[in-house]
Amino acid sequence: MPHEINLGTMTDMLGVELRIAQILADRVFSGSSAAKLAPGHFTVLSLIKLNPGINQSSLARCMHLDRSSMVPILDQLQEKAWLERRRNATDRRAYSLHLTRKGSRMLDNSERQVIALESRISEAMGPNNRDKLLQLIQQLQVSLKGIESDQ
Amino acid sequence: MPHEINLGTMTDMLGVELRIAQILADRVFSGSSAAKLAPGHFTVLSLIKLNPGINQSSLARCMHLDRSSMVPILDQLQEKAWLERRRNATDRRAYSLHLTRKGSRMLDNSERQVIALESRISEAMGPNNRDKLLQLIQQLQVSLKGIESDQ
DNA sequence: TATTGTTATACTCTATAACTATA
DNA sequence: TATAGTTATAGAGTATAACAATA
Numbered sequence: 499m500p501h502e503i504n505l506g507t508m509t510d511m512l513g514v515e516l517r518i519a520q521i522l523a524d525r526v527f528s529g530s531s532a533a534k535l536a537p538g539h540f541t542v543l544s545l546i547k548l549n550p551g552i553n554q555s556s557l558a559r560c561m562h563l564d565r566s567s568m569v570p571i572l573d574q575l576q577e578k579a580w581l582e583r584r585r586n587a588t589d590r591r592a593y594s595l596h597l598t599r600k601g602s603r604m605l606d607n608s609e610r611q612v613i614a615l616e617s618r619i620s621e622a623m624g625p626n627n628r629d630k631l632l633q634l635i636q637q638l639q640v641s642l643k644g645i646e647s648d649q
Numbered sequence: 650m651p652h653e654i655n656l657g658t659m660t661d662m663l664g665v666e667l668r669i670a671q672i673l674a675d676r677v678f679s680g681s682s683a684a685k686l687a688p689g690h691f692t693v694l695s696l697i698k699l700n701p702g703i704n705q706s707s708l709a710r711c712m713h714l715d716r717s718s719m720v721p722i723l724d725q726l727q728e729k730a731w732l733e734r735r736r737n738a739t740d741r742r743a744y745s746l747h748l749t750r751k752g753s754r755m756l757d758n759s760e761r762q763v764i765a766l767e768s769r770i771s772e773a774m775g776p777n778n779r780d781k782l783l784q785l786i787q788q789l790q791v792s793l794k795g796i797e798s799d800q
Numbered sequence: 801t802a803t804t805g806t807t808a809t810a811c812t813c814t815a816t817a818a819c820t821a822t823a
Numbered sequence: 824t825a826t827a828g829t830t831a832t833a834g835a836g837t838a839t840a841a842c843a844a845t846a
Contacts, residue, residue, distance in 0.1 A: 507696065507711045508787050511763055512770065512779070513674050514692050515786045520671045521713045522793040523664050529800050538813080541665050548660065555827060560658045562672045567814050569829060583828095591822045591827040612662055615796070619663065622792035627785055628663070634774075634782040635666045636659055641773035642673040645766070649680050689836080706804060718837050720806060734805095742804040742845045803846070814835080823826070 512638070530615055535608045542571055543597065543605045546581060551594040553586065580604055663789070681766055686759045693722055694756045697732060697746050704743040731755055 509515060524537045535543070545560055546552060552560075558568045572595070575581045580601030583593035597605065620628040660666060675688045686694070696711055697703060703711075709719045723746070726732045731752030734744035748756065771779040 507699070509695050509699065510783065511695065511760075512767060512783055512786070513678055513688065513763065514695055515783060515790070516667070516671050516674055517688065517692055518712060519786050519790050519793070520667050522790055522797065523667055525713060526793050526797050526800070527664055529797065536812090537664065537668065541668055544660050544662065544665055545658065548658070553827070561669060562676060563813095564815055565828070566816080566830080570813085586827095589823075589827080593828075609662075612664065616663060618796050619789065619792050622795055623785075623788050627788060630781070631785040631789060632661065632663055632666060634778055634785065635663070635670050637774045637778060638770065638782060639666070639670050639673055641770050642670070642677050644773055645769050646673070646677050646680065649677070687835090704804075714836095715838055716805070717807085717839080721836080737804095740804080740846070744805075801846100804844085805842105806844105807842075808840090810838085812835100812837080815833085817831090819828105819830075821827085821829105823824095 526615065527612070530611060535604065538571065539575060540605075540608055540612070542575065543580065543601060544609075546595050546597055547602070547605060550596055553592040553594060555592075557595065575601070677766065678763070681762060686755065689722065690726060691756075691759055691763070693726065694731065694748065694752060695760075697748055698753070698756060701747055702745040704737065704745060706743075708746065726752070 507518075527537050527540075541561065542557070545557060549557070549560075554568050554572065555565050558565045561568075572581065572583070576583060578601075579598055582596045582598055584596060586592040586594050616628070623631075658669075678688050678691075692712065693708070696708060700708075700711075705719050705723065706716050709716045712719075723732065723734070727734060729752075730749055733747045733749055735747060737743040737745045767779070774782075
C-alpha cells in the first residue's frame with residue numbers, strides 16, 4: 499500500500515477536520531527548517547512580539563491556557579534567553595514579557611521560514627483561498643468565544 | 650479587567666491561528682453536552698464509522714499518528730465497549746475495527762450534539778462561511794500532505 | 801524481509817489546588 | 824478579598840525502539 503486512500507477520511511465536522519489539519523500543520527512545521535522553535539514556542543513568541551509587555555496571565559488567556567501552564571513554557575524560553583520577564587513597575591505582582599534581541603532574531607528567522615511554508619501553501623491551494631481560510635479561522639475563533647461565554 | 654482585549658492577538662500565520670482555534674474548539678466541545686466523549690475519541694469513532702473494518706495502522710495514518718499511539722486510545726474505547734477488534738480473516742496480523750451497537754449509539758448521540766454546536770457556529774459566522782471554512786480546511790489538509798511528502 | 805499490533809519507556813503538554821507576594 | 828506568578832502533582836497524549844506473530 500504505497501499511498502493512503504483518502505476517501506472516507508473527510509467528515510463534515512469542523513472540530514474533526516480542524517484537529518487533523520493541526521496535527522498535520524505541526525508535523526509539516528516541525529519537519530521544516532523553521533523547526534529550531536517548537537510549534538507552541540513559535541506561537542508564544544509571536545504573541546509576545548505582537549503584544550510587547552503583556553503579562554503572563556493575559557498571554558495565557560490569549561492562548562486559552564491556564565496561567566500555570568504558561569510557566570514552564572516561559573521558563574524554557576527564558577532559559578534559551580529568548581525572552582525576559584521584567585518586573586512591572588506599577589503592579590509589582592506582574593511580569594512584563596519582552597523578547598530579547600536574541601529572541602527577536604530567532605523569531606524573525608523562523609517567521610521567514612514560516613512565510614516560505616505559507617507560500618507553498620498559497621501555491622498549493624491558491625493565494626485567495628489561503629487568505630480566505632485565515633480570515634475564516636479568525637472568524638471561527640470569535641464565534642467560538644461567543645459560544646464559550648454562553649455555556 | 651473584565652474582558653480580554655482582543656486586539657493584537659491575530660497573527661497572519663495559518664499555523665498560529667489554527668492552533669488557537671483548535672484549543673478553543675476543544676474547550677467548547679468539552680464544555681458542551683457532547684462531552685461524554687473526549688475530543689480525540691470522537692475523532693477516532695467518527696473515522697471508524699466512515700471506514701468500518703479499517704485496521705489500526707491505517708487509522709493511525711489517517712490521523713497522522715504513530716501506530717503505537719493508537720493502541721492506548723483503542724484500548725480505552727474497547728474497554729468502554731464502544732468498539733471491537735476483530736481478527737482479520739485474510740491477514741491475521743491485523744485487526745478490523747468496528748463500532749459496537751453501543752458505540753454507534755454513543756457516537757450518534759454525540760454527533761447530534763456536535764451538529765447542534767455546529768449550528769451555533771453557523772449562526773454566529775453565517776452558514777456560507779461555515780461551509781466554506783470546512784471546505785478550505787480540507788483543502789489545506791491536501792496541500793499540507795503534498796508539502797509533507799516533498800520535504 | 802516487511803508489516804501489524806504491542807510493550808516499555810520517556811517526554812511534553814496541560815490542569816487543579818495550594819502557596820507567596822502584592823493590590 | 825482578589826490577582827499575578829509559582830509549585831507540586833497528576834493525567835493525557837505522543838514518540839521511539841524493540842518484540843512476537845504473520846505475510
